[in-house]
Amino acid sequence: MAASSPPSPTPTNARLHLPASTDPPSDANPPTPKVWLVFGATGHIGRSLVDAALSHGDTVTAVGRTRENTMAQMQGWHARCLGLLCDVRVRETVDAVIRRTIGAWGRVDIIVNCTGYGVIGACEDQDACDLRSQFETNFLGTLNIIQLSLPYFREAAAQRREHENAGRYLIFSSTSGALGVPGLGPYCATKYATEGLIESMLYEIDAFGIKATLVEPGHMRLDEATGLDDKVGDGAGVEGNAGTNHSASNSTSNNVKLKRYGHFLLKPPSAPYASPTAPAGHARRVVQWLGNRQPTSAVKSAELVWELGHCRYPPLRLLLGTFAVESVRDRLRSIIEEIEDWKHLSFPTAEEGGRRGKGDGGREDEGEGEEEGMEMEEEGEGDEEGGF
Template identity: 60%
Template sequence: MDGRSAHDGGSVAGSESSSRMRLQLPASCDPPQPGASVKQSVWIVFGGTGHMGRSLVKSALSHGDLVTTVGRAIETSPEAIAQLNSNVCLAQLCDVRDSASVARVIEHTLARFGRIDCIANCSGYGVIGACEDQDEHELRNQFETNFMGTLHIVQASLPYFRQQNGGRYLIFSSTSGALGVPGLGPYCASKYAVEGLIEAMLYEVDAFNIKATLVEPGLVRRDELDSKTNPLPTWGHFLIKPASDAYSHATSPALHAKRMVQWLGDRQPTSAVKCAELVWQLGHCSYPPLRLLLGSYAIESIRDRLRSVTEELEDWKHLNYPVPPDAPGGERGETGDGDGDGEDVDREAREERDERDDGEDNEKYEDDMMEGTTPDAMDTLGK
């Protein structure tokens, strides 16, 4: 029995589930409407055993989609896999740091379901600690998981998406991919790299009808118990590393991320279930955005970051306008006294002067055309 035949009734269940949707993407995205019939899609969810990935898998299955859920061996219990319906959900073990492991997931999904429509990468790893305190292994592991893992997924699946002339990537980045968070320096660097990779890739694959969205959730909490395989305390997919003496005092900026985690406690500012519902809509909307920010923390923190950048641009923009050659001092922008300080030229005045010069050139060209002295006019007369 194939996945589609096993899910003939799934589309009905999906319609009933979609009719209960409360959260909705903006109309500009053309998301699936409540109660409307939605085409069944095949998903691969990397990091499908984490707090966000597991919620996304459940959301996609509840809407009648087919899903390959991917996790690492130490995170995936046999009991959890046994509960999955093999007709609609394929469980795979994979380490995204290994390109061959990622390629096998793509192959097995195609062999089981026959196609792939959406790929979500929810896998991630980070260490909470000062930049100086993190060793090379911890730095490389964060980049290998977050950046190289994303690159492996893209490189393994792009040939198939190009062949079928369509596909969708939903890459979980972070607010840490848009601003620096004290105590998460290497993690932020890896997420900045992911954002740059996906933005550049979008230009390259636009002609193949391939879309991508960077999902930037706010604080989505999941506490985990310590284990023998991981002696350090954890929070979500983060390890909390003890601070060295230089960064151990209570008010140290390097402990900001740790203090934030401790403050969260039992709070859950952003719901993983609600996030998963919106991400599912991303997989079925017509015009997905480049970025989807989820939660008030994400909105407020990135807005503050953009405001800060804008203020800096306004403060220093007067240094970035070149002095025209006909100004005193020439191209070097020196004053008549030769002190090299230069003067800022009013932008609007320059634009008006350029428009005036263009107008004079056009009038001269028209006069020359009437007299037959331009190259175009002379060619016409010769013919």
């Protein structure tokens, strides 16, 4: 990987659109104004999304992070933007933000969760505090938002017109929700959990006309101007310069000791995982290799997510960027190949066992097949009672 160079960024003048099958907004299908509630609005993708929504005439509540941002930082973004603070791990603060949004704008149409926290380091090196912080932010924080806002969306469903969506969730996941990444084990676990939560919930809420989409960005650039108050940053930098912005980590030298990157904390490796080629150091090496030359534009991605909020038929997943598409597709291919390699070990049903005995010829084989089928039938009854 070190011998290669990161892909060149896509020209910013190229305009991307959702496929026509989603019925996205267009000149022939003009969007109606929406009210957005964006958790994690001080991260780069969050600020880009807030700017995109405001530029298209929508109204936004932008929620910053308690103890990382101040109310002063959240003010003055735009006349149609309400700035608030919240800790998604604390249900009372989430509930207060939802209530204040509805009180200020009269309703909320789209709820976005861009919050996230990760620790880059070997699984063995991450202690209980690291694990708890990641799960409480990424998984339980998402669950808090959903559980506290769903009653409002369900009430809105009773007032909606036919074929009109009652509300929408846009939950930022990651390609780490589909891949196992060395150096990001617990973070991947939180994203796998979030993916399972949203996919399961989608079946439950579809009857109310409520939609949900998992947004999975690939490697995303952090150095683009968002058009909003870029002083509200993630505090990323190299060790010894924690107050500098993301561009401070551009160097790809092996001597660079990163302290934080976006919403990721880089944890020093223990001795068993400290060698230059240790698999557990993969995520750290990728960060140092890419610097701020990631191929996926946060600003262009935000435009697609804005369309996602206004389209009629949103997908369950929206993959953003070539890396996201290719890595997830390769992972799914490997799973299918593995299934094909091992499918001969599947256990036959009673009917299949009987047919196999007849095909081999002879009454003795037929009897063995039936006996085997009866045994498997009994085992199957036990499995059906005890599991899914």
